[in-house]
Amino acid sequence: MTKKEIRQQQIEKLSEFAESAEKDAEDQVLLKSIMNSEIISNCQSIGITSSLSYEVDTSGLIAQLWDQGKDVYLARANDNAERTQDFIYYSYMTKLTKSKFGVEEVNEPNAQINNDLDLIIVPGLAFALDSHQRLGFGGGYYDRFLSKHPNSKTVALANSQMIFKTASWKVEATDIAIQTIITPESILTN
Incomplete structure (x- = not known):
């Protein structure tokens, strides 16, 4: 199977899983695990x-980070040929709009950008537990960003439907492995 086919299969599988109570329960376990970890x-x-609706829900995590006085920065894809992204300061007062990808992003032209972050919570469709490789959405935004900002720690929240023992997709030289993967059962550090 090609990466594109695996992505489509994962989106369908995750969309179906998103309708279940099990997903909500796993999201809560993942939220508790990351908030109780030294990572945060x-x-x-x-x-x-x-x-997005089929991803691990980050809304509760963002609220708890604010409650702890953490500085939260929301990813925003830049509309350029290089497919770059920035992280924009995000508070409960910030105005958001949906991007062309359907993701809510900061919609304030003068908002503070901070790309030298302590931690980046990296999204994905699938994560390989042995190599910590991730299957993203195909744009390469995160891999490009992480290659330019190697000092930021990375963590991924992976529910049971995102976990693969090994990558069943082709891993490219430009793919950046995630340092820590949090699953409903454990925290795995590379």
Whole structure:
């Protein structure tokens, strides 16, 4: 199977899973795991993406980060040929709009950009537990960003439908492995 076919298969599988109570339960376990980990307690500036309905829900995580006084930065894809992205300061007062990808992004032209973050919570469709490789959405935004900002710690929240023992997709030289993967059962550090 090609990466494109695996992506489509994962989106269908995750969309179906999103309708279940099990997904909500797993999201809560993942939220509790990351909030109780040293990963969060040792970081002040945290980059995150506003989740789509079939991804692990990040809304509760963002609210808890604010409650802890953390600086939250929301990913925003730049409309350029290089497919770059930035992380934009995000508070409960920030205005959001949906991007062409359907993801909510900061819609304030003078908002603060911070790409030198302590931690980035990286989204994905699938994660390989052995190599910590991720299957993203195909745009390469995160891989490009992470290659330019190697000092930021990375973590992914992976529900049971996102977990693969090994990558069943082709891993490219430009793919960046995630340092820590949090599953409903454990926290795995590379």
